[in-house]
Amino acid sequence: MPDEESKVFSLRDAERLRAQLEPILIEAIEARRKLAEMEEQLARLTERVQQSGGMMVSHEKAVQQRLERNRLAESIQSALERIQSTGCVVKDIEVGLLDFPARINGEAVYLCWRLGEDRIRFYHSQDEGFSGRKPIDPRDAEYRNPIQ
Numbered sequence: 001m002p003d004e005e006s007k008v009f010s011l012r013d014a015e016r017l018r019a020q021l022e023p024i025l026i027e028a029i030e031a032r033r034k035l036a037e038m039e040e041q042l043a044r045l046t047e048r049v050q051q052s053g054g055m056m057v058s059h060e061k062a063v064q065q066r067l068e069r070n071r072l073a074e075s076i077q078s079a080l081e082r083i084q085s086t087g088c089v090v091k092d093i094e095v096g097l098l099d100f101p102a103r104i105n106g107e108a109v110y111l112c113w114r115l116g117e118d119r120i121r122f123y124h125s126q127d128e129g130f131s132g133r134k135p136i137d138p139r140d141a142e143y144r145n146p147i148q
Contacts, residue, residue: 007086007087007101008101008102008103009087009100009101009102010102011111011120011136012100013086014100014111014113014120015119017088017100018098018100018119018120020059021083021086021098022115024079024082025050025079025083025090025093025096025098025115026096026115027079028075028079028093029072029093029094031072031075031076031094031114032072032076032093032094033077033089034071034072035069035073036079038065038068038069040081041065042062042066042069045062045065049062053079060109061069077129080093086131089101089110091112092130096114096115096116097112097113097114097115097116097130098112098113098114099113099118100112100113100124102114103127104123104136107125108125108126109123109125109126110123110125110126111136112124112130112133114130120136121135121136122134122135122136123136
C-alpha cells in the first residue's frame with residue numbers, strides 16, 4: 001500500500017497504536033491456529049472419502065467444516081487488513097511480529113514489537129529483519145519523551 005510507505009510513527013504514536021492493535025493481532029493468531037486445526041480435519045475427511053468412496057461421510061458435516069474454514073480465513077484476512085490499514089507492517093503472524101515505520105537519526109527504520117513484549121523496545125533498519133534488532137536509545141533526539 002502506498003500509504004504504508006508514507007506513514008512514519010513516533011515511538012509514542014507507535015506504542016499507542018500497538019496497544020490498540022494487540023487484541024486484533026491476537027484474534028488473527030487464534031483464528032490462524034483454529035484454521036490449521038480445521039485444515040487438518042478436512043485433510044483427514046478427504047482421506048476417508050477417498051478410502052470409502054464417500055459412503056461413510058456426513059456430507060452435511062463436511063459442508064459445515066468447509067464453511068467454518070472459509071469463515072476463519074476471512075477473519076484472518078480482515079484482521080490483517082485492519083492492522084495494515086494503520087501503516088503498521090505485519091512481519092510474522094505466527095509469532096505476532098509487527099513493525100512500525102519510523103526515523104531515528106534521519107535513518108528510515110522499523111520500530112519492532114513482538115507479541116508478549118510489554119512495549120516497543122527495539123528497532124532495525126528497513127533492510128534488516130528481526131535478527132538485526134537493536135535497543136532503542138532513549139537519548140535519540142526523536143524519542144526524548146519516554147512512554148509512560
